[in-house]
Amino acid sequence: MTRLLRPTALLNLALLLVIPTTVGAQTAPARGGTLVVAISADPGHLNPAITTSGATHAAAELLYNGLLGRDERGEPTPELAESWTIEQNGAAYHFRLRPDVRWHDGTPFTSADVKFTFEEVLLKLHARTRASMSGVLAGIDTPDIRTVVFRFKQPYAPLLLQLDATEAPIIPRHVYQGSDPQTNPANLQPVGTGPFRFVSYRKGAEIRLARNPTYFKPGLPHLDAIVMRVIPAAGTQVLALENGEVDFLWAVPGPDQSRLRTDARFRLAQTSYHPGGSNCIMTVGFNLQRPLLTDVRVRRAIGHALDREAFLRQVLFGEGRVAAAPISSELAWAHAAGLAMPAFDRAEAERLLDAAGWKKEGEATRVARGVAGVADGARLAIDFLHFPAFSKYGELMRQHLGAVGIDVTPRPLEPAVFAPTVFKDRSFDTNVISYCNGPDPEIGVRRMYHSSQIGPAPFTNAAAYRNDRVDALFDQAGRTVERDRRSALYRQIQEIVVQDLPYFWLVETPTTRAWAARCDGFRPWTGLFAEAASCKP
């Protein structure tokens, strides 16, 4: 036999491909080593103060701090502020800042940074902080470089719960002053105070962080470096964890959990904290400005047509709860149990649609017969906007509503486009949004219902819901400090909105984090999840 081309070139290549695994095993990382975190979307920028986008917050919170932190039970802990006092029955808060904090570029951190961040950035651009505080805050004073005073027009209860890096990360005044915070180049070269400092950002690929050697918390962090890897496909994320390429996943898909749980190489923990917020409810929003949806009977019919147990079973694989009230059950004191939410009942849905003038005439999709504002014969067809990651919600909506004669067209849109389409252009019929209630209803619930919160800021009142009574109740709850009285006010609000149905609340969505068992010390309930983490080599 004679040979034409020797396949040695290919063989050499094959050998080269195998070598790195053996080389890699020798170099042991010093002190703590490197943690590799999978993130599902390229964040675009790394400034968590100008957005509530989960992609940015997941990737960037470790670079920053809030005035306060949060412990496992959600109680405030000292962070940039070492102590605080509440005055005038909750209408003024004094914070004493730590003296030893420096920005990653060496500049000392002062009270001016706090004032600047709130006034120029958070109150303008952070959806929840803006919605909850901008109407009630009277001013921020900085009598000296270590003191910050928040003055409110009325008692304001939730402040201490919204000062962590998720709700109010503090950014450096000396970097951002006099510029547009949305286009400042520092959003791509961030300077923070956090346990890790920025090293590099390769778009669409990875973000590298390194230990902040002068972090103000003694002995922290343990890790030398963190790499945030962009891996969009959830299936690939799990493969990468199991293959040892990645150490930490923000969210493990339901069906994979039981396998990982029984595998000694991994640890799992459930939390209701999300990188963009906490205590989130997947919520269908109705555009009340569309004639198709102004009749509450149609919205109620949609509620009856949706089998929320199926959402829980098929989308969340049982991980979570069917929403029993508009406010999350994680906020037990504000959550109104025992409300009459529309139950899954197709016959009732059909009856309501018939009554509203949407008739079945042979075709699968109902048509209008005497519906106000809708031409006779128009089809009952609606679009349904959602993030690409929520496409399952679209498919189930289409399935469930199709069964009662409503034609649904799902429209997947990335967050960057979803937000202006829904909140600025209001170009949608229905949508689904993961509305995070936050640690207090004032922070994450008010923005969904108060008429002052109708666009254009993202993730506010998507339904364009207006109800004077609800506005008044929210305003009253906001200036009330005692929990019992607030609890009663929120119950009244929930009773009204369940009747009006500007939204339909599907499921509460806790998530499950997973990490390699050789790593330890995570705090899954905060954005500074790896501040105290360490990994054995």
Added chain:
Amino acid sequence: MSPRYLLRRLAHVVPAVAGILVVAFVVIQAAPGDPVLALAGQHGDAAYHAFIRQKFGLDRPVLEQLLVYAGNVIRGDLGHSWVHGRPVASLVAERLPATLLLMTTALVLSSLAGVLLGVAAARRADRPTDLGVRLAALVGYATPSFWLAQLAALTLALGTGLFPVQGISDARRAWTGWRHALDVLHHLALPALVLAANELALTARLVRAGVVDALGAEYIRTARAKGLPERAVVRHALRNALLPVVTVIGGRVGMLFTGAVLVETVFAWPGLGQLLLSSVQTRDTPVLLGLFLLVSGAVVVTNLLTDVAYAWLDPRIRYE
């Protein structure tokens, strides 16, 4: 190769480029709604839309708009992405190297393997080896790249633990120099093999056909008659059979890009695939148009290069 050939071949580039530009322009104009939406990516504010209108001369007659558009593209201006807030050309340039690395590796691998298999098949034409090679190449072609990628990730990566399932490098080690190169090769292996498997069929077929033809040709029979060893005879035959392999590289570039972007999404390879996918989800049409123009341009250029190379390699070629 005469200068006359080169000139005539270069002249062919003109209708090709014009065709691409006209198609892109027609699609933009025919799209529902204002063309500004296609060029701006269906989002952005009034000021941005005014900027795009002015930049593309959208208030002028259609023919003039086409010229403005063509002028922009030919100057390398592929438009502007509102979502990223940056020119499309720079977005593409950031991610192109990773995709090119994947594509060229797959091209080289599939060409080498295709030549080996093609020759093996030709030497045993219509015998089991031949049929086996042909069938294998066909199966490789028929298998969707993304599916092969999924199967490879499950079996070759997770099954053996020898290969990574994502990325272009090991996130834990910021290696430099030759170790970085080895690390990248290690990550490149599976995506490149998957893509190469798809691409193998064409080369193997062409080589087989060429060698079978050549082995029956006059000059080979002469060589054999002169008592040349079989090995040298086949080498002779192969030389001629390789020419068509070179010429089809241009035609393969479009398919390679398509395969690459699909494989990239499975292996989280940080190239154009992820940009394409996220731009599809944001309806960031300037980026999608830019990718179309880029790939079209790459096909035109490689076609030109391979034709010239062909003419240079084979002095017998004359322009018909």
Added chain:
Amino acid sequence: MSEILRTPAGLAGGALTVALLLLAALAPVLAPADPFASVGAPLMPPSWSHALGTDDLGRDVYSAILHGTRTSLVVALGVVAIAATLGVFVGAVAGFRGGSVDELLMRGTEAVQIMPRFFLAVIVVALFGPGLDRVVLVLGLTTWPAIARVVRAETLSLARREFVDAAHALGATTGRVVVRHVLPNALPTALVVISLNAASVILLEAGLGFIGLGDPRAMSLGYLASNAQRFLRVAWWMAVFPGAAIALAVLALNLLGDALGDLANPRRPSRGRPA
């Protein structure tokens, strides 16, 4: 035609193609369930009640694959119909007229041939919204060049033959000559190109589905494969069967094309253009 079935490849390709066409045509009858309806528990492995298992929404994978194959073949047939019409027209005109008309048409053919069809389809779907009609149209309008080349070559070789002159002399119009004499002669080679093109269209359609640009109203094999990506470790059946269906369809059309090629050109070894 029966000669095709004499070679093993031709037999396999022919039989598989016919089987696929039948499955696609009868999908609504054969499928045990609505491909979009949740009919079982999610993520059930293959069993007696669900031969190929269920997906994450409890939908029957077997039914989804039948309907997905139907979508693939509908798109492929539509594209091929447009491409064949255009290709025959352009090829015949170029071949008969010759000269500058030929030159012009061939430059145009080259320009279309280099169009990256996948990326063009991506733009069209992104701009016009998802839908099978526009996918068929855009792929049809870009798939004809190979057919045009074959028909042109055949026309060129025939135009000089006596019977064509004779037909002309008898008063037959050019169109009639094309239909009566050129097409039957060009058909075997054209069929090779057409079957290979149909195969490539199936791959393109699957690719569009995989990146989420399929028609949400029609089940697509590419969509099934991309949905499987999320559940690779827990539901291998979601990934394996749709991909295998695509591979089988493409393989069948290629084998058929090869066999047709051998038949049309018995002296030459099989060759084709799988792109």
